[in-house]
Amino acid sequence: MAVTAPCQGEGCRRRTADGRSRRRTAATGRLCRPCREHLDAGLAELAHLYEECGRMLAGAAPGSLRERTTGGDLPGLPFNGAAADVRARMVSVLGSWSGLVAQERGFATPPRHVAALTAFLRRNGDWLAAHPAAAEATEEVARLVRAGRRAAFPDPARSIRLGACPEPGCSGSLTVAVRAAAHGSGGDGSADDGGQAVVCDAAPAHRWTSDQWSGLSRTMDAGRAPGTPAPAPTERWLTAADIARLWHTPTGTVYRLASEQRWRRRNRAGRTYYNETDVRTCFDRRAAART
Known part of the structure; x- marks a missing residue:
């Protein structure tokens, strides 16, 4: 042994x-x-x-x-x-x-x-x-x-716009604040959460924790409610730091997965953004493999 x-x-x-x-x-x-x-x-x-x-x-x-x-x-x-x-x-x-x-x-x-x-x-x-x-x-x-x-990343906080609120009848938009301390993870490889939430700017009661983002994102793509015309799926683009925050993953792991899984990417003003659908699919597959 x-x-x-x-x-x-x-x-x-x-x-x-x-x-x-x-x-x-x-x-x-x-x-x-x-x-x-x-x-x-x-x-x-x-x-x-x-x-x-x-x-x-x-x-x-x-x-x-x-x-x-x-x-x-x-x-x-x-x-x-x-x-x-x-x-x-x-x-x-x-x-x-x-x-x-x-x-x-x-x-x-x-x-x-x-x-x-x-x-x-x-x-x-x-x-x-x-x-x-x-x-x-x-x-x-x-x-x-x-x-x-x-x-x-010296900015104390910045707000990421995630898309339209999926609650029926709500015209607001969802945002999440990412702080400098959130660009990565804690010392043991887990991301610090600090109570971060995805919040609607029109109705603060419409809020979700960041670890509910994957399921919430599907709801946003599928439409607001039965009988409501579903909008076309939104192409969302996230930085490595955004992904680390939303999926509670070390930033280094995000870069590795982006390379291995060939996530679609685009560059804006010198920064790289990754396609949120590719990211979500990857993390869903990893979660399923652990169950």
Whole structure:
């Protein structure tokens, strides 16, 4: 029988702070399965956060439209020091861990670019999860992810318009507020919810929790009520952060699924939006596989 021990990962460390016990490790590592998966998701997210922070370097608001120019930024544009600092820390921290892996495994050190560093660490994730320094790796990656989210998404809240309210006779629209803290997940890989709700702007009593969104979305596509003319299905487009909030999923997992499942996407003002129908179908299929 395989001998396991208490997990040393960042997520389980947070569990003890909440008065819960640590999960048990996998047989060949120092991390439990959720903490191992969260390490991989965090590394995947860092590659995207690095690019998002790059868009913030000249002080542009998240998702804002900036005209592309040749020869660098125009003089006088504000410089986002927080985004620059986070990007530098990402290169330094990921470079250090990649150097450790390369030295101890006899591999060539990857280029000091965040995309290359994160890809290298993800390929060696199982080895790193069994290393005596696995706990420190999960903590440093989690700190980088939190810092990257703060720098890339500094707006305290923004409202996402989801479509017409499905309640019979209601002419309102549904919205959900997404806060900066919601761009991803908690330390154990689960998304923080904080009581977020999908609310009708005409009738506040028409409200649903964010985890009811998948079923609610079908209702909106199907029409308001029997006998009421059903509108054409609405094409809704969501950012990775929106999806993470609505489906309680780490942002890194969202990016991975978008690539694996080939979700339809479109770019607006430098940001990527994913087709909500493709997203919903994917998460419905995953939920069905777990039952």
